[in-house]
Amino acid sequence: MANxxxxxxxxxxxxxxxxxxxxxxxxxxxxxxxRLSDHFVRGIDTSGLVLVADSFLSEYTMMGDHAQRSYGVALEEWMRIKGGLKEVESFHFTDSSVVRIQVWPFDPAELKLDAMKVAVALTFTDLEMIYESRICGAVDDLLAEYRIDPYPGM
Incomplete structure (x- = not known):
């Protein structure tokens, strides 16, 4: 595992x-x-949470982020906090009151930067990279030192 x-x-x-x-x-x-699951929620205190997914890519590559920031939490933490959150099914793409929570089997805050780059890169599926070429390019930048080709099907 990435940890x-x-x-x-x-x-x-x-x-x-x-x-x-x-x-x-x-x-x-x-x-x-x-990546175990993704949840879009309102009403979460994001202080102390770690950026993952598109938000992490935005911090470490030239890819811009969505209005909904993405944070990672450990499964154990998600089980503890999910009852107090309001999950949302649909929202406007500019609604920054919505946060994406990505549930991981361990606390992503425990990872050093190099391990986090690998972990975040692996959270994206081939279909996500095919559908959104910005993600594929950002993952390419993130993993350049390992000479990994992120383009699906290669």
Whole structure:
């Protein structure tokens, strides 16, 4: 999992066994996506939460973010707080009162930056990258040092 304390060394060693550029499926064969589920909510205190998904990409690449910021929480924390939140089914794309919560099996705040880059990159599915080329380009930037090709089907 992405919270393995030796993740980056394992990724580098694994990728060295293969010729670059490395298809993202090689990375997915080694590390599972931490994304369990997504929920759009109102009424959450985001102080202390960690940016994930598009919001993380926006911070570390040239990709712009949506009005709804994305934060990651551990499954245990989600189970504790979800009852006090109002989940929303639909909202206007400019409604910044809505927050996207991505549930992970562990607390994303525990990850160092390099591990977080790998973890966030793996939260995007091939279909999401096909549908939104901005995401694919941002993941490409995020993983450039590993010479990983994020383009689906390659």
């Amino acid at each position: 393995d304390s030796n993740l980056i060394n394992k990724v580098k060693e694994y990728l060295e066994e293969h010729d670059a550029p490395h298809p993202i499926r090689y990375l997915r064969a080694l590390v599972s996506s931490p």
